[in-house]
Amino acid sequence: MTETETRPEPSAAAEAKARNDAPVLKVALLGCGNVGSQVARILLEDADVLAARAGARLELIGIAVRNPDAKREVDLPRELFTVDAEELVDRADLVVELLGGIEPARSLILRAVRNGASVVTGNKALLAQDGPALFEESDRNNAELSFEAAVAGAIPIIRPIRESLSGDRITRVLGIVNGTTNFILDQMEETGATFGDALAEAQRLGYAEADPTADVEGYDAAAKAALLATLAFHTPVALADVRCEGITEVTAADIEAARDSGLVIKLLAIAELVRVGEAGGGERGGEGASVRVHPTLLPREHPLAAVRGAFNAVFVEAENAGQLMFYGAGAGGRPTASAVMGDLVSTARRIVAGAPGRTDTATRKLPIVGVDAVSTSYSIGLEVADQPGVLARVAAVFAEHGVSIEAMRQTIDGGVPGNGNGRAELRFVTHRASEKALAETVADIKNLDVVESVTSVLRVEGV
Incomplete structure (x- = not known):
């Protein structure tokens, strides 16, 4: 071939022949x-395209379900359905587990990897509970366990942490990883709705389940936080290690006060490396991991503050890459299926190439520190008697614990200001201090006779 000649593009027929000659998985x-x-649907409709990308034909040999005759969103061949999941797993090279829950998903995944089959799963609850054991078993059998769909739907966050940032040192991960709670908080801010009304709207639109407990109490986000922390810090983090608070106590007044202060409330999953002191456990001066989920106040200029509706976003801080944000649809059949298919094609390529299974076995074991080791800021709402000296007494408690006040806002409710015949609402935003000092401050403020109630305590990030 001369320098001026160009290689002809392969014909459609040649591409088809190449796909037909590909191995079958x-x-x-x-x-x-x-x-x-x-x-x-994707496996059946896009079989030729997937074969070209994966280097192998991905043949769907069966679908294990409890009820083969149940009505489904997609019309699929009846002969694909079976109730015998174990027999189906035993015939497979690749297993996609989308059952959810702990059992029988755990047993079926173990059965698959012990057969040498690689597994793609979206089961965040199982991985948060038993991930290290499942990864070790997969590694022992040269099988791969992939789980991009387990966190943040279609957003590619697992693969960047596992691969793209594997040569960096991740120090912090903040994420909006539950679309239901983000939608509810967004509705409360946009419309002034109460938590109950916003939840009802989320249920009407299909964003929230009939029983929304896992979402609104933060449990779903906590499972994802455990997974993100395990990967980011290369240390095992279990669901039980995650401090978890939901959004059920967030009020319309909290939303309004945040807006007036240029802040927005989000349910954040936060995993960060911290220096370990005596309060946090572990060796003093060493490094530990803090993992928590709670409603958080963010400045409106923070990238996560702009995440609206049922969308998700994950904000990663690394020593060399700096700050990165991943944003997109966090749930739904098609977006999550996209993440599953990405794992499936990637795993198929590895099998065709004869490469060893990728391991996620933790390479170190950091102490998981309590919230006392964390430095943060608080927004504290108080309902107090409107009388002289109240503010001074409250401020004295802050000073006693070494917590400085960054901002204070007062609202009078009824009566003549300063005459003692009304009530006042005080809201404080503190400078950063230890969680321990802030918690002790709040406890002592509650005991003041001029304080009728502590109406809200929210953490503040990004200021």
Whole structure:
């Protein structure tokens, strides 16, 4: 071939022949809900495209479900359905687990990897509980366990942490990783709705389940936080290690006060490396990991403050890469199926190439420190008697614990200001201090006879 000649593009027929000559990998699908049905649809409709990308034909050999005759979002061939999940797993090269829950998902994943089959899962609860054991078993059998769909739906966050940032040192991860709670808080801010009304709207639109406990109490976000921390810090973090607070106590008054202060409330999953002191446990002066989920006040200029509706976003801070943000749809059948298919194609490529399974076995074991070791800021709302000297007495408690006040806002409710015949609402935003000092400050303020109630305590980040 001369220098001026160009290589002809392969014909469609040649591409088809290449796909037909590709090896076949048998795929078993466990579960056929909103996500599973979309995965099945993609495997069937896009078989040729996937074969070209993966280097192997991904043949869907069966779908294990409890009820083969149940009505589903996607019309799928009836002959694909089976109730015998174990038999299906035993015939597969690749297993996609979308059952959710702990059992039988755990047993089926273990069965698959012990057979040498690689697994793609979206099961955050199982991985948060038993991830280290499952990763070790996969590694022992040269199988791969992939789980991009377990955190933040379609957002590619697991793979960047596992691969793109594997040569860096991640120091902090902040994420809006639950679309239901983000939608509720967004509705409360946009419309002035109460928590109950915003939740009802989320349920009407299908963003929240009939029983929304896992979302609104923060448990779903906590499972994702455990996974993110495990990967980011290369240390095992279990669900029980995550301090968890939901959004059920956030009021319309909290939302309004945040708006007036140029802040917005988000439910954040936060994982960060901290210096370990005596209060936090572990060796003094060493490094530990703090992992928590709670409603958080953010300045409106923070990138996470702009995440609206049911969308998710994860903000990563690394020593060399600096600050990175990943944003997109955090739930839904099609977006989550996209994450599953990305893992499936990537795993198929590895199998075709004969590469060893990728491991997520932790390389170190950091102490998981309590919130007392964390430095943060607080926003504290108080309902007090409107009389002379109240502010001075409250301020004295802050001073006693070494907590300085950054800002204070007062609202009078009824009566003549200063005459003692009304009530006042005080809201303080503190400078950063230890969680221990702030918690002790709040406890002592509650005991003041001029304080009728502590109406809210919210942490502040990004200021």
